[in-house]
Amino acid sequence: MPPITDNGNLKDVINNYIQKNKVMVFSKTTCPFCTKVKDLLKSMNVQYEVLELDKADNGSELQNTLQQLSGQRTVPNVYINSKHLGGCDDTMKAHKEGRLSEMLNSQYDYDMIVIGGGSGGLAASKEAANLGKRVAVFDYVQPSPIGTTWGLGGTCVNVGCIPKKLMHQAALLGHGLEDSKKFGWEVPEKVNHNWDSMKNAIQDHIGSLNWGYRVQLREKKVEYHNAYAKFVDNHTVKAVNRKGTEITKTAETFVLAMGERPRYPDIPGAKEYGITSDDLFSLPYCPGKTLCVGASYVSLECGGFLQGIGLDVTIMVRSILLRGFDQQMAEKIGDYMKTHGVKFVRPCVPTKIEKLEDGTPGKYRVTGKFTDTGKEYSEIYNTIIFAIGRDPCTSTIGLDKIGLKLNKSGFVPVNEQEQTNVPNVYAIGDICEDKPELTPVAIQAGRLLAKRLYSDSKDLCDYVNVATTVFTPIEYGAIGYSEEDAIAKFGEENIEVYHTNFWPLEWTVAHREENVCYAKLVCLLPEKERVVGFHVIGPNAGEMTQGYAVAMKRGATKADFDITIGIHPTCSETFTTMEVTKRGGGDIDQAGC
Structure with a gap:
């Protein structure tokens, strides 16, 4: 094979050899390990192509390029069916294990x-x-x-x-x-x-x-x-x-x-002037006054952290929040976000977006329609995020x-x-x-x-029982059935719901709101109150939820939760002390730890 003297795109040169030859060996004539590999292939009657790097004018550059492509600079450097096999030891090991013949055949x-x-x-x-x-x-x-x-x-x-x-x-x-x-x-x-x-x-x-x-x-x-x-x-x-x-x-x-x-919604201006979560995290400018369209976890999470860093945020909701999640928890999240400055427009859908002014960000008029009254909605925003x-x-x-x-x-x-x-x-x-x-x-x-x-x-x-967390300003962790889904599947008479509000100790000195954090267990009565639904709203809900997912995988009952000693003072210990049921009634407000 003639030496390579073209110093153009060496990656393309090497890839060309790899792609066009079933067995490609990058070698040196003076290397005993290269000779060992070539002798093995000859003994197996395998046709192969070889590039002797010590005969190429730019062999060193080619070796450097091989390292970029495969992570290996040394020779022999063996490829089979365009897949990097490795060096001499790798080839001999594959031959001993029978994988080399499998690859070749x-x-x-x-x-x-x-x-x-x-x-x-x-x-x-x-x-x-x-x-x-x-x-x-x-x-x-x-x-x-x-x-x-x-x-x-x-x-x-x-x-x-x-x-x-x-x-x-x-x-x-x-x-x-x-x-x-x-x-x-x-x-x-x-x-x-x-x-x-x-x-x-x-x-x-x-x-x-x-x-x-x-x-x-x-x-x-x-x-x-x-x-x-x-x-x-x-x-x-x-x-x-x-x-x-x-x-x-x-x-x-x-x-x-x-x-x-x-x-994207099928409305004028959506793709021309709107963005999605695909764009938000690398947006080259601050979004400014933002409209989040949709009530998905993506919409609520994005709206939540944008408001949290000081932006004016509105969320446009067609119907319910967090479809597919427990609706009591979803509404609690919405209430918390409203209290902390996020505006909600519901029930409403956008009908068109018009650009008013270029810029980073620009200005856009969003026109919408309230689905209950039919009245028109109109407001000016800098950024419109679709999360529908x-x-x-x-x-x-x-x-x-x-x-x-x-x-x-x-x-x-x-x-x-x-x-x-x-x-x-x-x-x-x-x-x-x-x-x-x-x-x-x-x-x-x-x-x-x-x-x-x-x-x-x-x-x-x-x-089954896969844990998840929604990272809204107040986090929501969930495992298993929502309350409404459990009732639909098992019957309301077979479901007992234990619940309570709680006040994180970290929130007390800071004088944050009491009784906005909330926990509930959805239990199946005919199966010794096996826990089929776990729901919590509060700080670090994700970290809290993961451990309980193991318990629910193992079929934990309410009695298992009760006999477990909690870590004090934590939010998670709430799940070891819950006594009030929705069926029985009772005060769930908490005023201290």
Whole structure:
């Protein structure tokens, strides 16, 4: 092979060798380990291509580029079916374990291709790679209508859980500054918040996470393709990257993990002048006076932390708050947010958005309609955030070409094994029909799926009693049934609800409101008051809820809660001392610890 003298894009040069040759060995003529690998391949009658780096004019630069691509600079550097196998020791180990022959004789480029680089897809791919399988991840973020895009890691890391909770923390710190005065801290009367400082720090953290995921995939020898994949047939995808370059890859098994994207209303000006949570966390300017459209947890969380950092916030609600959650708790959250300055417009829907003035932020007139009276609503805002729901990313990747069934909303029906109606195609995470749309659920499902496929595991993902928390200004933790769902399923006569208000000790000296924090247990009477619903509103609700999720997984009863000694003085101990029931009545207000 002639030496390479073109000092252009060396990544493209190396990738060209890798993509065009089933077995590619980057070698040096003087390296005994390289000779050992080449002799092994010859003894197996394997055809391979070799690039002798010591014969190339820019061999050192090529080695540096190999390190960027695979994490390995030393030779031999072996690729099979475009997947990095490793060096001499890796190749010999694969030969001894029988994996080398399996890779060479496979009719597919990979054992598994994962479409989607979010939490679930990454978990499945890394677990499969740990089990010795050839794995690739295809991940590509379609820009939002205003052009926002992001790196590897999916919604949670980039535009969901992580930046959301960090901005929630910024708001809590602001509230804490007010509290601190009562505890002796001499805080200036006027303390300003800087949006850019917060946003940049959070984006820096997210960038480090993006890089970390890239490194993890490389270390586990998972091939990462930043390209948009579409099915050609049920074993083949064709993918296009940002440069328009096409690649075609095959796999025995596919895992769909594309997640969801925010929905826009079909009204004039929505996509031209509105944003969603995809855009908010990296917004290059302070949002100013903001309208959050929707009553989802995304809307309430975003509205909550924006108000908490000092902005004028209004939430436009079509009907109920937090559909799918316990409605008593939802209304308590709404009441708390109103008390703390968030304005609610309900029941109302937007009908159009008009730009009045350019700027960062600009000015926009929002026109809406009250659904109960039919009267018109009109107000001027700097930023309009739509949080009216999310749609699964299933419509444009060629699922129709392989006959994969979707429900009418585009979600993927799967069996208990996460298998679709196409036997070699599985789905995990938010795109699955009737499954909790939560990051830890996707991670668990992905890990367990890979173990079932490539080891002796029989473990299934348990979707029952999954704990979750809504990070509104007053946090809401929940496990299991809402009160209304428990009554609908088991009958009102079979349900006992224990409840109480509580006053966190930390709030007493600060003179925060009494009796806005609230806890309740929904119990099933015929089963010795087994707890089927856990609900709490108060500070650190997420940290509190997680531990009780273990108890509910084990079938804890109200008696189990009662016999447990609480930690004093904490909010969580409330659940060990609850006596008042809704059926029996009684005072639930608390005036001290």
